[in-house]
Amino acid sequence: MGYELNFLYPKVKVENTFVFNTRLWTSKDKLIMAPMHTLTGYVFRNAFDNIFPQSIDKAITPFISLTHGNLEFSKRKYSDLLKENNTSTIEIIPQVLGNDPKGIIEVCNTVFQLGYKEINWNIGCPNQRVMKKDRGAALLKDTLRIERIISEVIEKIQIQFSIKIRLGDQSKEDIYRLIPIINQYPINNVIIHPRLAIDSYEKAVDLDSFEDVIKQINKRIVYNGDIFTKEDFSTLKLRFPQINDWMIGRGLLFNPLLPSEIKSIEYVDKKERILAFHNELIKETKSLNKFKEYWNYFAVGLSWSQEKLNLLFQTQTIEELDNLVKNNI
Numbered sequence: 660m661g662y663e664l665n666f667l668y669p670k671v672k673v674e675n676t677f678v679f680n681t682r683l684w685t686s687k688d689k690l691i692m693a694p695m696h697t698l699t700g701y702v703f704r705n706a707f708d709n710i711f712p713q714s715i716d717k718a719i720t721p722f723i724s725l726t727h728g729n730l731e732f733s734k735r736k737y738s739d740l741l742k743e744n745n746t747s748t749i750e751i752i753p754q755v756l757g758n759d760p761k762g763i764i765e766v767c768n769t770v771f772q773l774g775y776k777e778i779n780w781n782i783g784c785p786n787q788r789v790m791k792k793d794r795g796a797a798l799l800k801d802t803l804r805i806e807r808i809i810s811e812v813i814e815k816i817q818i819q820f821s822i823k824i825r826l827g828d829q830s831k832e833d834i835y836r837l838i839p840i841i842n843q844y845p846i847n848n849v850i851i852h853p854r855l856a857i858d859s860y861e862k863a864v865d866l867d868s869f870e871d872v873i874k875q876i877n878k879r880i881v882y883n884g885d886i887f888t889k890e891d892f893s894t895l896k897l898r899f900p901q902i903n904d905w906m907i908g909r910g911l912l913f914n915p916l917l918p919s920e921i922k923s924i925e926y927v928d929k930k931e932r933i934l935a936f937h938n939e940l941i942k943e944t945k946s947l948n949k950f951k952e953y954w955n956y957f958a959v960g961l962s963w964s965q966e967k968l969n970l971l972f973q974t975q976t977i978e979e980l981d982n983l984v985k986n987n988i
């Protein structure tokens with residue numbers, strides 16, 4: 660009976676084998692917007708939820724760096740988190756980047772006072788400028804330092820604490836050394852991007868290591884990496900049915916409709932929605948460079964030619980860019 664029902668659903672390709680797509684998305688699954696510095700701030704999150712309602716359940720904010728100004732509360736530093744700026748229904752989890760326990764505690768306490776229930780600590784960022792200062796993924800090789808920071812921070816905060824990691828800096832031995840610490844402390848969940856920092860975004864995601872690692876971790880795991888199509892999600896869900904939290908970054912920039920496609924929310928007016936999304940963003944964001952960055956992604960999803968994209972990069976004002984988009988969508 661179940662087998663026959665499966666014929667009602669389309670086939671998906673899984674590692675060179677065709678399997679039947681039994682409703683892989685379940686009501687337990689959650690889609691999480693990845694933090695993308697300078698791109699997924701509150702304007703983007705609000706617009707996303709307006710135009711593609713209920714497609715994203717949670718969002719981790721781009722990191723707040725401990726070195727942004729002094730540690731005291733400043734509206735500018737926390738503007739991305741202020742409740743009045745966050746009008747969407749998406750659950751927001753702020754993120755902190757840094758290696759100074761006192762600074763992290765300060766940010767945790769401020770974020771808690773702002774009304775948030777959870778904070779995420781970024782120890783996975785592979786950016787060279789970040790890593791040179793021993794922050795982000797640079798910490799992954801120094802397990803003892805991570806433990807010192809976690810033990811000091813967790814003892815002094817009221818907010819739930821989660822971490823976002825890669826498999827390691829230069830070697831996946833880093834994550835194996837980290838597992839006992841993750842298991843020992845009350846960490847709410849662990850977001851894993853299964854690559855090394857030295858691999859940045861090159862090389863395939865290492866799903867074999869991910870599979871091995873998650874068997875040994877006693878915390879809720881969030882999968883993150885290279886979900887670019889609904890089929891990518893299906894392949895991962897078939898292999899990791901025990902995972903319910905899925906974080907998407909570049910995939911939702913290339914195709915803002917991807918989260919709804921994964922949840923089988925079908926829109927017939929795809930291009931119109933992307934235009935509406937662009938219009939919402941442009942109402943609030945006046946930076947030409949930021950729009951060029953957004954369109955560097957959106958254009959791929961809309962299969963724009965390189966020629967058209969070059970025209971967009973040559974625009975000198977935001978009005979010019981806006982007109983070009985409206986005439987070409």
Ligand SMILES: Cc1cc2nc3c(=O)[nH]c(=O)nc-3n(C[C@H](O)[C@H](O)[C@H](O)COP(=O)(O)O)c2cc1C
Nearest residue numbers: 693694695696721722781884885886907908909910
């Ligand atoms: C432009 C850009 C900015 C990013 N900023 C952050 C950040 O602020 N915090 C963070 O934890 N990860 C950051 N990341 C990493 C993403 O959150 C995510 O882990 C990565 O893109 C892999 O997921 P994906 O394959 O779905 O894109 C950034 C990635 C990109 C491309």
